Amino acid sequence: MSFPTRPVWLYRVNQGLHVATGIASIPLLLAKLWTVYPRLFSWPIVRSVGHSLERASIAVFLAASLLQLFMGLLNTLQWYPWPFTFRETHFFLAWVIIGSLLIHIATKLPLIAQHWRRVRGGAPAMASTARATALATTSATSEPAGGWSRRGFFTAVGITVAAVTVTTVGQSFSPLQKLNLFAPRVPSKGPQGLAVNRTAAEAGVKDSARSLDWRLEIAGPRPATLSLAELNRMPQFEATLPISCVEGWSQSARWGGVRVRDLMEHVDAPTGSGLRVISLEQFGPFAQTEMGPEFAEDELTLLALRLGGEVLDIEHGYPARIISPARPGVLQTKWVRKLEVAS
Amino acid sequence: MKLTRAALICLGLVPLGIGLYGLWNYYPTEMLVSIGKWLAIGIVLHDGVLVPLTLVTGALIWRATRGLPAAVGRIIVGGMAVAGVLILLAAPAIKREGVPANPTVLTQHYGYNLAWVLVAIGVTSAILAALAWLRGRRVATRRDAQNSSNVARQQLEG
Numbered sequence: 177m178s179f180p181t182r183p184v185w186l187y188r189v190n191q192g193l194h195v196a197t198g199i200a201s202i203p204l205l206l207a208k209l210w211t212v213y214p215r216l217f218s219w220p221i222v223r224s225v226g227h228s229l230e231r232a233s234i235a236v237f238l239a240a241s242l243l244q245l246f247m248g249l250l251n252t253l254q255w256y257p258w259p260f261t262f263r264e265t266h267f268f269l270a271w272v273i274i275g276s277l278l279i280h281i282a283t284k285l286p287l288i289a290q291h292w293r294r295v296r297g298g299a300p301a302m303a304s305t306a307r308a309t310a311l312a313t314t315s316a317t318s319e320p321a322g323g324w325s326r327r328g329f330f331t332a333v334g335i336t337v338a339a340v341t342v343t344t345v346g347q348s349f350s351p352l353q354k355l356n357l358f359a360p361r362v363p364s365k366g367p368q369g370l371a372v373n374r375t376a377a378e379a380g381v382k383d384s385a386r387s388l389d390w391r392l393e394i395a396g397p398r399p400a401t402l403s404l405a406e407l408n409r410m411p412q413f414e415a416t417l418p419i420s421c422v423e424g425w426s427q428s429a430r431w432g433g434v435r436v437r438d439l440m441e442h443v444d445a446p447t448g449s450g451l452r453v454i455s456l457e458q459f460g461p462f463a464q465t466e467m468g469p470e471f472a473e474d475e476l477t478l479l480a481l482r483l484g485g486e487v488l489d490i491e492h493g494y495p496a497r498i499i500s501p502a503r504p505g506v507l508q509t510k511w512v513r514k515l516e517v518a519s
Numbered sequence: 520m521k522l523t524r525a526a527l528i529c530l531g532l533v534p535l536g537i538g539l540y541g542l543w544n545y546y547p548t549e550m551l552v553s554i555g556k557w558l559a560i561g562i563v564l565h566d567g568v569l570v571p572l573t574l575v576t577g578a579l580i581w582r583a584t585r586g587l588p589a590a591v592g593r594i595i596v597g598g599m600a601v602a603g604v605l606i607l608l609a610a611p612a613i614k615r616e617g618v619p620a621n622p623t624v625l626t627q628h629y630g631y632n633l634a635w636v637l638v639a640i641g642v643t644s645a646i647l648a649a650l651a652w653l654r655g656r657r658v659a660t661r662r663d664a665q666n667s668s669n670v671a672r673q674q675l676e677g
Contacts, residue, residue: 203604206569213570235562236535242561243554250611254619258557260550268541275535282527286520324593332597336604343605343636357632358609360625371623378620 181474184501185428188420191504192348195424198248199344203336205241211329230283237276244269252423253360347425363419363427367489370429373421373505376490380458381511390495392479396443396517404495407481410434410442415476421505431499432482436515437473445517447473452516453498453509462506466518471500479512573603588655591648598644602637609633 180186222228244266251262258265281288324332346356347363356362363371376382384390392402413435420426440449451472457463471477477500481488488494493510500508542551577596584592612629619625 199608202608206604209565210570210573213566213574216566233531238565239558239562240538242565243558246561249608253611253615254621254624255611255615259553260546264545265542265554268538268545271534271538271541273538275531275533275538278531279528279535280531282524282531285524285527289520328593328597332600335597336601339601339605340608344608357627357636358605358612358629359627360612361623362626365626366623371626372621375621 178468178470179502181470181476181501184417184476185420186502187504188348188418188426191420191422191424192345192426195248195252195348196341196345198245200337200341201241202245202249203333203340205245207329207333207336209238226283230280233276233279233283237273237280240269240272240276244273254423348420350427359425360423361421361425363425367491368483368486370419370427370483370492371421371425372491373423374460374510376511379455379460379463379511381456382490384456385490385494385511390513392496392512393514394439394443394517395514396440396445396449398444400443404481407434407479407496410438412481413475413478415478415499415501417476417499417501419499419505419508420503426505430484431478431480432485433478433480433496433499435475436467436471436477436479436498436500437475439479439515440472440517443517446519448519450518452518453512454514454516455509456511456513462509465498465507465509467498467500467507471503474501476501479515573600588651588658590651590655594644594648594651598640598647602640605633605636605640 222231247256247258247262247266250256251266256262340358342352342355343357344359346352346354347359347361353362353364361371366372376385390404392404392407394400394402411434412432414430414432416428416430418426418428436451440451448469449472450469451467453465453467455463455465467477477498479496480493480499481496483489483492488497493512496512497510498508498512542554546554576599580596580599581592584595609629609632612625612627613633616625616629
């Protein structure tokens with residue numbers, strides 16, 4: 177499978193939107209559930225087979241949505257108290273939510289159709305009053321005390337969504353950086369003005385990355401071993417590319433180093449080859465990553481040695497790290513030890 | 520309609536099946552039990568604690584603002600809803616501040632930020648509520664004036 181490499185901020189937007197919509201969904205979900213809460217106590221508990229299925233699908237939808245948003249929010253704080261893995265659970269729960277929501281819409285379809293038909297029918301004001309009365313009589317408690325109008329309720333929900341969005345989205349949308357009050361990251365806070373997802377201490381590379389014996393191994397048709405000095409003597413290039421974390425924060429930075437495609441040429445890699453990137457990291461699921469040919473051959477993909485004109489900080493992957501366009505941060509492997517040409 | 524509904528249900532069963540099968544296929548039983556437990560915890564906390572709390576708070580505010588223009592109560596409740604959701608959002612960060620080994624995670628003073636935002640919401644709600652109250656009073660006065668002039672006219676005509 178080939179991934180697009182342009183625009184360079186593709187993954188930045190993708191993941192920024194993902195986390196921002198997740199946070200915006202918190203008040204949306206709470207508001208939706210709040211309006212239908214009295215139905216929880218409707219009697220009889222189950223009227224028919226269809227009704228029991230409907231209630232079961234709502235229970236699935238509700239439980240999955242709550243856990244999905246809660247685990248997503250906590251994961252962005254790097255707080256993960258669950259025994260099951262985040263990635264798989266979040267992924268499969270998303271499917272469960274989509275399915276149960278479709279089923280829920282199907283069971284409510286007559287009501288939805290009835291509502292819109294009435295509005296189109298020409299007397300919207302009367303229709304909505306009639307509907308409100310009908311709702312009030314079927315479940316008297318569903319009208320909040322004091323009576324919110326439909327418009328008032330939506331205004332309140334809209335303000336709440338705006339409030340949570342504006343106070344967090346600055347972690348990925350730079351123009352709103354100043355309003356970032358509750359996001360777990362301020363992407364410019366960190367060594368060399370850039371946050372870090374995994375520290376050198378967490379990765380267990382504090383000694384190995386600083387070792388004078390460090391060499392870059394390249395496995396290919398004509399294997400090579402390069403010292404840091406040798407890498408610095410190769411043609412150097414600069415690229416302005418964002419680090420975009422799966423947790424939602426992102427920031428653009430100016431990287432300098434050797435083009436990965438020059439390194440592949442150095443070992444006579446055949447055109448169209450991919451790359452396996454191996455880190456000094458001793459543990460972690462991303463100690464070894466795969467890079468498709470579309471990224472390996474891209475002129476912007478670097479084995480970076482510098483950040484903002486300075487030698488890379490150890491937290492950013494000293495002595496050498498991968499930086500490529502439109503890729504998740506976890507695949508921008510730090511503390512690179514070895515590159516393996518893979519066909 | 521029946522056909523559309525049936526089609527939509529079938530369409531929904533596909534992703535639902537993918538998700539449930541995916542979980543079942545990926546995890547051993549004890550992990551599935553754990554996921555099930557957390558799904559239940561979410562429902563219990565939401566339905567049993569969070570919503571009753573908001574309903575009680577809402578009812579108390581409506582009671583306290585009885586006799587005032589309806590808009591005053593609505594503004595106060597709306598302000599509290601915004602504040603409540605922001606508290607929910609900031610709570611994990613406040614609880615977790617200083618814990619991660621990575622010094623670039625949770626770099627802000629979340630409690631301090633939350634306090635300021637809550638003050639701002641409180642002040643804004645108070646100003647808006649005061650304006651709504653004043654407007655309500657003006658309307659009431661005008662109505663009273665109108666009523667009394669109507670009464671006077673009726674008396675004249677009578």
